[in-house]
Amino acid sequence: MNNPLLDPDGARRLLLGNEAVVRGALEAGVNFVSCYPGTPSSEIPDNFRMLAPSLRYVFEYSANEKVAMECAAGAALSGALSLVIMKHVGLNVAADPLLTMTYTGLPGGLLIVSADDPGCHSSQNEQDNRNYARFAGLPCFEPASAQECKDMGKAALLLARESQQPTLLRTTTRIAHLRGPVLFGPLPETPAPIVPFARNPGRFVPVPAVARARHRALAANLESLRATAETSPFNRARGAGEKGVIASGVSRAYLHDALMSLGGEDGLRIFELGMSWPLPEKSLADFMRGLKILLVLEEGEPLLEQALNALAHKLSLPVEIRGKVPPLEIFGEYSTGAVRQALLDLRGEKTQTASPLAASAPAHPALPGRPPNLCAGCAHRSAFYAAREIFGDGVCYASDIGCYTLGLLPPLKTADFLFCMGSSISAGSGFARFGGPVVAFIGDSTFFHSGMTGLANAIFNRHNILIVILDNGTTAMTGHQPNPGMDQETLGGGCTRLDIESVVKGCGVKRVARVRGYNQKALLERFSEMKEESGVRVLIVEEPCVLYARRFLKKSRDSRARVARQDASAAACLETLACPAFFRNEDEMGVNPDLCTGCMVCLQVSPSFAAWKGGAI
Amino acid sequence: MSAALRIFLTGVGGQGSLTATALLARTVMDQGLEVVSGEIHGMAQRGGVVESTVLLGGFRSPAIGRGEADVLLGFEALESLRALPYLAPGAFVLSSSEFIPPPGVSMGRDKAPELEDIKKGLGAVAAKVWFLPINALGRKAGAVQSANSVLLGALCATGVLPFGPEALRASVKKYLPAKSVEANLRALELGEEAIRAAAEKSAERPPKTH
Incomplete structure (x- = not known):
């Protein structure tokens, strides 16, 4: 099958972050994929669906996220390398099984992809699902580029199998929907081998006595995963100086671009945290030693900031830790401009020009809005x-x-x-x-x-x-x-x-x-x-x-609606039905034939509308 | 590293501006240049605003903030004006001169600004502003769906990109479905011609290529 996501080792393709996650999973040899679609995660399952005829894995849309999580966990229990995909609020639906499967562990390996939506581009809240990494006990990876979506997706799946602990790949809207170059690694000849299921009710049936023991097992497993984080190639420190920055997720991209605009990173120590849970505490402590001041860049809740404060306190490190300082706040998304401002403050420099957040021109006053609307013919x-x-x-x-x-x-x-x-x-x-x-x-x-x-x-x-x-x-x-x-x-x-x-x-x-x-x-x-x-x-x-x-069904209607009588009835229909195909100007009311789908609801609402077939109105 | 260039694209759901964005980003990559691109389309399929970006020159964030866009590609005239705060001083603006009226305007409740006001508003910040009837030119090219290629062809002709129209022609052939290649190639040409004609008219040479 001819799909760029199946291209060979060494290929370099421009991919959506979501497409790159798919490639990463294929490189890891994923056996089973389930999901419930939700923006900004939907292109991941969409692509798995398109690639399903490649017969590399079993794929299904589930009825909801809890079911998706349980199916994937069941598959992972039976030995399949499994992946489950959802948007951030979906993980709330799936939280019940999640918080116990981290106790039992899953021998086949399970990766959970949670696509968060800071700024509520298409969601009812902007919850920070890094909380679930802490809450449930999940190793967490946070990509900042399309390449990392691929690389971390693969690494997180392989870690899930190796450690038998479910892992989390946490993306955000900007990362899921960015396009960037991705260098492909090899696709395995065959998917991952199935790990034979060994009956063990003392592990997999969490009655209270088992659950108490498994809670301790989870804690021990997370400690060994902390050692993984200490040496992870996704966690890197560089630079020298008394001022430092620790950044995670998309903030790493903003940091890079802000430093580019400021002419470099001289005098700064920088820690990029790609595998963000469990925290590599030794590496972070080493990084903070000798720092006078530290800026923490993380969108959403100040989770990293709080953990670093606790760590610095425990080790009596005399470092001032800054996180949510203006213009950085817990609400919405960060930006290159906001990070630039925080860096200037960190360096103790006055802002050279006006605030970098200021636009060169104010928004034009009172432009007519273009809110999303139900389609014509809906x-x-x-x-x-x-x-x-x-x-x-x-x-x-x-x-x-x-x-x-x-x-x-x-x-x-x-x-x-x-x-x-x-x-x-x-x-x-x-x-x-x-x-x-x-x-x-x-x-x-x-x-x-x-x-x-x-x-x-x-x-x-x-x-x-x-x-x-x-x-x-x-x-x-x-x-x-x-x-x-x-x-x-x-x-x-x-x-x-x-x-x-x-x-x-x-x-x-x-x-x-x-x-x-x-x-x-x-x-x-x-x-x-x-x-x-x-x-x-x-x-x-x-x-x-x-x-x-x-x-998709290739159905269309050849008739369209028109306004036959310019009267009060037609006007009332325009006001109360408010189809986007309607228009009204000084001279007349009408139905835009390019937008009308021929549903003919307006004809039923008002006798002043009529149908026409092709030709002139 | 090639010169930094941040391109902000804006349009209305259903216009295909995201396809144009991906085509442009792939062209940049095929030229061996560093590129990152982004799109925000939460509920855009339902007739809302669609904003996207293409950034050349080593950026890692796909977002363009206020006052940061070097180039604005507007697929609809009103949306071009709405994107005004994103323009960096001295930016280039290439915009459709045609309107897709939002519901309030269609229903006679709101009034859209006149094209002259839009030109004036953008011209106050931008170094250069071009307006093209992209849908009319798209229809002339053989399919109104090729209107986006008119804008891309025009962008190439202005010389603000570090490559010429040949690169875009190669992309159209490589990435678009076979049945739409011909109309899109013609649309690229019509866009280029429109810019050349405008440049001659103002007795001014197009800016030099980077």
């Missing part, structure tokens, strides 16, 4: 419109994670609260106990991820909630990855489709209806009926994601 818009027609502000809307979170935007305004994947059903259930009626929206992939347990609970505890499952047949937000609800033809031979309605009924829901997403009449009727009912009601709204239908 069936979610149709469902939200109908819900708002029937319920208005008389209910609270529980939203969930997916494109449909964008329903929060006016005029649809169908998102009042949200925590995490699957929370619409369970948080909605709890809310409705005290807060009045709730309509919950959840997508198909999110329903399979963690909506099903909330639904079972809602039936069990006789909650009062209307659940709308927006089934667009794909995992749209992250780039159309498969999920258990996808049609069988698209899934192919390797997977079996699950029918959402059967699952819902199987959970004991008595009131279930299915409608097409573009059918306003049916949507309005079902919503009206269900508004008058109580208990758990489920409406399944089916319509393929319009982007997915066009790109």
Whole structure:
């Protein structure tokens, strides 16, 4: 198969950080890969999926991160070199098995990739998953380049097998989505050998007596892994002087570029920490000896700063340690400019010019915004419109994670609260106990991820909630990855489709209806009926994601909508449906034929719209 | 080490600016030059702003901060102006002169700045500003999807890159799908021609290649 990720030893390719992780895993001989897609990690599994016909490994999209973690851990227990990939919040979902598998250890080896998102480019929080390295007891690698994504991915997998301890490769958005040159190493002729499973309940069944002993085993293993960190090629010190910098993760790139702009690193000692847990305390202590002042560069929480303070205190080292000093803070991302400023302060130099963070020009005032929006032809818009027609502000809307979170935007305004994947059903259930009626929206992939347990609970505890499952047949937000609800033809031979309605009924829901997403009449009727009912009601709204239908199912419509009458009805439709294909200027209202997908929802909302086929409007 | 050059690219989801970014970065690498490139596209597929970067000359961070961009490649006129704070003093700006109206403007609630205002705003900071009708030229090249190559061809013709248009032509042939090569080669040429014509018009030679 012709894919640059399979190119031979010595090839040099420009790769995304995420693509480089894939190459590293292939070089290590990975046997099993599981995941739940989530930005900024999604290109890793996307590429494993594309390369799956190479038959080098077994790959699967899992229903959620906990399942992905458990499948990968099971595979690693049975002797396979395993890899599991998720975004940072996914590791919360997977934390339960994680915090015990570090006790048992996994003979085949397991690497966990967590893609963090400082700055919340596409996430609901900016949690720092280096905390999990400390919490669970995971050797942690933090790449700062595409080359390191490859090299550390490989090294972390091989260390996982050698030590039998699960390891963590922690990337951030900037690293996952940078492109840089990567020099390839050799691909093994065959994947890693399977380590035969040796039954040992005294190790692998953590009843309390076993768990207590395994906790001690974990501590001992981490101490020997600390020795690995002391000699790791990813941990390097250089330079001389009384002022020092310790940097980890993407901050190492910012440090390099800031020093480049300042004309070099004379008079500075620099420690680059690539394998960042367990801390190589001896090397770090040696580094700090003789330093008067030390700058710690780490995005997110001051974890390294605190550990170094403790170490310096323990050894009575008279070094002043600076970490989160302005403009460096725990919020958002660092930058070359911010690091440059911190370096100038460290050197005791006044900033030569104005602040390096200052732009040469201020932002232009009041430019019209371009927020993300539901696409033209998105069936979610149709469902939200109908819900708002029937319920208005008389209910609270529980939203969930997916494109449909964008329903929060006016005029649809169908998102009042949200925590995490699957929370619409369970948080909605709890809310409705005290807060009045709730309509919950959840997508198909999110329903399979963690909506099903909330639904079972809602039936069990006789909650009062209307659940709308927006089934667009794909995992749209992250780039159309498969999920258990996808049609069988698209899934192919390797997977079996699950029918959402059967699952819902199987959970004991008595009131279930299915409608097409573009059918306003049916949507309005079902919503009206269900508004008058109580208990758990489920409406399944089916319509393929319009982007997915066009790109992958190769479906398109030859008809388009147009505004046939320039009247109040058309104006009201423009205001309340707010399709991005609509336009309005001083002369007229209309539908942009380049953007219109022919869903014809507007025709059902207002009699002033009409269909046309090709030709002039 | 070649001269440092930080290129900031901005456009709207669906325009294909990330494909253009990857093509440019691969071209730089194929020239044996140091390169790092980045992209931020959280929810961009849903019509939001897409920002990306290509940095030559030994940078390791893919990010470009405020006041740091030596070149701005704008795939949409309004987004070019929005990127103004990223420009370093004396930067080069190459931008589409065409608009993709954001929802507020389409609906008549907001008003987009006039092209003249955009030119003036960017011109106040940049040493040189070019505006090209990239979609019109893309259509002329045979496919509106090749509009991005118009901008890349124009970039090469300005001489700010340490290589000429031949390198980009080689990349189009090497990295783009066979069916779109012809239109993109033509689009590169149209971009180059547009810059040459503009340079002649202002009776000014294009800046020298590095």
